[in-house]
Amino acid sequence: MHPAGLLFITSRLLAKSASAISILMDKVAIYIHIPFCLKKCSYCSFVSYGGRRDFIPRYIQALKKEISTRVVDNPVATIYFGGGTPSLLTVGQIRELSDWLKANFTFDNEIEVSLEANPGTLNKDFLSELRQMGINRLSLGAQSFHNDELKMLGRVHCAEDIEAAFHLARNAGFTNINLDLIYGIPGQSLMKWEETLKSAVRLGPEHLSCYLLTLEDDVPLTQSISDGILPLPDDDVACEQYELAEAVLSEYDYEHYELSNWAKPGFRCQHNLFYWQLAPYLGFGVAAHSFINGHRRANTGKLDTYLDNPFSIEEDNELDKTHEVAEATILGLRLTEGIDLKEMDCRFGDMFSKYKPVFEDTMGLGLLELAGNRIRLTDQGRFLSNEVFWRLLPDS
Numbered sequence: 001m002h003p004a005g006l007l008f009i010t011s012r013l014l015a016k017s018a019s020a021i022s023i024l025m026d027k028v029a030i031y032i033h034i035p036f037c038l039k040k041c042s043y044c045s046f047v048s049y050g051g052r053r054d055f056i057p058r059y060i061q062a063l064k065k066e067i068s069t070r071v072v073d074n075p076v077a078t079i080y081f082g083g084g085t086p087s088l089l090t091v092g093q094i095r096e097l098s099d100w101l102k103a104n105f106t107f108d109n110e111i112e113v114s115l116e117a118n119p120g121t122l123n124k125d126f127l128s129e130l131r132q133m134g135i136n137r138l139s140l141g142a143q144s145f146h147n148d149e150l151k152m153l154g155r156v157h158c159a160e161d162i163e164a165a166f167h168l169a170r171n172a173g174f175t176n177i178n179l180d181l182i183y184g185i186p187g188q189s190l191m192k193w194e195e196t197l198k199s200a201v202r203l204g205p206e207h208l209s210c211y212l213l214t215l216e217d218d219v220p221l222t223q224s225i226s227d228g229i230l231p232l233p234d235d236d237v238a239c240e241q242y243e244l245a246e247a248v249l250s251e252y253d254y255e256h257y258e259l260s261n262w263a264k265p266g267f268r269c270q271h272n273l274f275y276w277q278l279a280p281y282l283g284f285g286v287a288a289h290s291f292i293n294g295h296r297r298a299n300t301g302k303l304d305t306y307l308d309n310p311f312s313i314e315e316d317n318e319l320d321k322t323h324e325v326a327e328a329t330i331l332g333l334r335l336t337e338g339i340d341l342k343e344m345d346c347r348f349g350d351m352f353s354k355y356k357p358v359f360e361d362t363m364g365l366g367l368l369e370l371a372g373n374r375i376r377l378t379d380q381g382r383f384l385s386n387e388v389f390w391r392l393l394p395d396s
C-alpha cells in the first residue's frame, strides 16, 4: 500500500468536508492490495513481489474469500486498487474483483474507483475496458521524466511511456488522472526536478502527488549509496525541491491540499480523505490495513501466508481513545486546511481538549496557526511537520 494521510479545501469538496466527518463515518473506503510487480524497483520497501505473477489467480480467490467474510453495512464511497502494480491484472481479473465487491457491498452513487498503474503496462483496449467497468480515476506511477533517474530507481518504464500512457488514458475517457512524482533522488538537481514538474503539468493531470524518496536500509539503492556508487541525497536540496513544487504547481493552479498532494479544484483524492480524517476504511489483501468502529487490523505481510490463509493477521485490536485522538489530530494536520476544532471537540470531547496547551506552545514556535475555527500548520510548520507531530504523540 502507498500510504498517505491528507486533506482538502474549496468548492464542492470543501462543502462536502465541512460537515464531513459525520458523513464519512457512516461510509467506508475499500483498499485492495495487489502485491505483484514486473520487477522490484531499487528503492522499494512496499509489500510487492517481482516475478510472482503466476500466483495472481490464487491471490484473486484468496481476496474474494477475505472480502466475503468482512462485509459491513456502510455504503462504499471509494475503492482503491493499489500495490504493487494492479495494472498487471487482466481486465477479467479486475472485473472479477469489482463484481465481487458489488455483490457483497452497497455502493454510493458517486463512488470514486481508483486504480494504480505503471506506465509501462498499459494499452488502449485495457484502459477503455477499465473505464467502461466504472474505474473513474487512474494513478500513474510516473516518478520522474528523466530516463537516467528512472533507471537509477529501477523502474521498468521510460519518460516516453508516461506521455504515451497519459494520452491513452485520456483517449479512453479518464478525466481524473494522478501522476506520482519523486524528489530527493540521489544527484537530482533543482533544475532536473523543475523539468520533471513542468513535464508533468504540461500533460495536464487533475492531481499530482510529490513524495520525498525515503530509503530503508535493506533496499539496493541504499547499498549503492553506502558503497559510494551514488551520492547521499541532500536534505537541503530536498527542502528546496519541495518549495519549488509549491511554487510551480501553484503557478499552474493546483491547490496544495495536503503535505504531499496537489489537485485541480474538485479533484482531491476522496479515498485518501478517509485516511486523513481517520474515517472507516477496510483493507483487503496481503499487508492491508483497516480501521473501522474503533478497531484496527493489519493483515499478514507475507504473500505465501496470505495465499494459504487469507484471514491471517499481524494486528487486530481496539484503538484506545488516547491513540485515536492523536492519530486523528496528526493525520488531520497533514491537510493544508488543518482540523476543525469544534468538530474534534464533538468527536473526542475531553480527550481532544487536552491538546490545547500543546497547540498554544506550538503556535508560539510559529509552527501552527489558527484560521477561524481551524488549526493548521504554518508554512514553516509544513517543513517541520515531524516536529509538530512528535509533540502530539501520546506518552506510550
Ligand code: SF4
Pocket (backbone or CB within 6 Å): 036, 037, 039, 040, 041, 044, 045, 046, 048, 083, 084, 085, 118, 141
Ligand atoms: S512498481 Fe511500485 S510497488 Fe512495484 S516495485 Fe516499483 S515501487 Fe515497488
